[in-house]
């Protein structure tokens with residue numbers, strides 16, 4: 001599965017670089033995904049040309065990382081990262097090389113990469129350059145470092161988390177020797193910026209084999225004592241037992257965190273660099289799960305609660321509870337919620353045909369917090385069939401209601 005325009009355009013760039021006497025290849029994740037017949041989102045290119053030569057050769061370029069040899073070439077509206085063959089040295093912060101050396105050989109460039117499955121190149125004729133048995137590891141479904149795992153992880157500690165992410169992305173296992181190195185060197189992750197760790201964890205949570213990746217995270221021992229993962233140990237153990245296939249990303253996070261005690265949930269979420277909007281969504285789902293523990297069918301949700309939850313959150317609640325309590329997910333959940341909502345006179349409290357001003361007029365009362373309370377009570381009465389959603393009938397009902405109080 002490859003976007004033909006993307007591939008054609010990449011080949012044009014390779015051809016141009018070659019026509020100027022340089023070597024050029026597609027490299028890294030795109031070759032891995034191409035060989036696995038997975039969708040290829042973007043194509044990285046490596047070349048023997050130096051950044052200034054690349055910049056002179058193409059019309060639209062952006063100097064995105066000149067120091068590290070990277071120029072973004074924009075062709076047919078598509079950006080391609082074109083990086084000069086390089087080796088890296090001196091990783092005093094365990095994150096970025098202190099300096100890079102431009103080199104002339106593809107093999108040297110591939111030898112500095114993290115995993116064998118990420119260290120392959122492909123030329124414009126589709127020939128594969130695989131010096132570290134990446135293709136064999138793709139067949140064996142293993143994640144193995146190029147060279148000694150200890151060295152690779154000392155260079156960039158994030159690679160330990162990348163191994164976990166790729167195991168969830170591809171459903172691969174981490175080679176025992178590599179897993180052993182992660183267990184021994186996991187403390188180095190504390191030196192990595194939380195933004196980078198967050199990105200890898202998010203990729204893991206979106207991955208097709210997320211449960212497998214979560215099990216790898218457990219066996220890596222990263223969650224044993226590395227913050228913020230040490231706060232979600234119970235969640236990892238529980239959530240990795242479910243199939244998360246049919247869940248959205250916030251639902252997956254909620255399933256992971258609903259097994260974690262309250263204060264640890266917050267420590268975990270605060271320990272990552274997530275958007276406020278995402279955290280709010282996950283927290284809302286967690287609150288809903290805590291409030292409706294045993295509900296697994298749309299009909300079991302009280303009518304007024306259903307319209308307050310809304311369709312999206314009601315569907316999430318049922319999916320998550322079905323997984324937790326029945327171990328299987330009914331694929332018709334959405335239709336069931338829709339069907340129940342359709343039978344109700346209103347599907348949202350705001351569909352009430354009177355507003356706060358009307359209530360003030362009916363009762364001749366000054367504005368105040370009573371209005372919202374009264375509107376909620378009314379919405380409840382309407383969905384429960386005690387009064388029709390009709391201004392006159394509501395007026396009579398409200399007056400009577402006031403007498404009763």
Ligand SMILES: Nc1ccn([C@@H]2O[C@H](COP(=O)(O)OP(=O)(O)OP(=O)(O)O)[C@@H](O)[C@H]2O)c(=O)n1
Pocket residue numbers: 027028029030044112113114115118119156158159162
């Ligand atoms: N810490 C890192 C990060 C990246 N790479 C190399 O740089 C390539 C590109 O990295 P990146 O875009 O982060 O990952 P991809 O492998 O392309 O995977 P994906 O984009 O699918 O996450 C990787 O394939 C790998 O060869 C590396 O060696 N060490």
